[in-house]
Amino acid sequence: MKPIRLLAAAAALALLAACATTPPDPAMLDNARNAISQAEAANAEEYAPIELRYAHERLQQASQALENERPDDARRLAEQAEIEAQLALARTRAALARAELQRKQEELEQVRADLVEVFGEGVVQP
Template identity: 65%
Template structure:
């Protein structure tokens, strides 16, 4: 029995489906790029350099744990989980940095307030209470 020739539309769909299947198979077998961890590593380094170990140790620990989990997922060739965990690690490190900067700013403000009070006391001592009015 003779077969009918494929029309152009059917051939285009077949080729498109074959290409889509090939692309999906290629993506599924590609190992995750280890560079997905770079942003998280950099953010953790910035937080550490700012003093997060002292001012935001919990957030810094969470960032490191998520980075280690992302490394594990890369070894398992689980790109989606590695990317998600690396993003979470970066966000946790950014939070640690923000909390550290806030703590340092509060400490600086407290020191400046103490300095101001000392200046006021010095003025009162030198010129009397009227110096502050």
């Protein structure tokens, strides 16, 4: 009787261990790839090259982990790749917004200068 119980316990433990690893989600790499594509489309190579490089590296590592049947590592690395790409996109958008703000401030200064030229010094408050 004891060998049967031991065998049943071992089988249950093996089954439990097999269930403990969640199967990989096929979309996890796609989500990271899409986030990287969005960052690249926004010109992140220029404004957030480090974050974009990290995203590419994590995606490559996730792909390798998936090939090596390490789904938990693959999932974690794919999530990191997606987050790095989102950070690259956010930093790119922030840099573009700062550049636009600078352009608008320069335009405003030009309008002020034009008004002073036309109406005199006391017309425009800085």
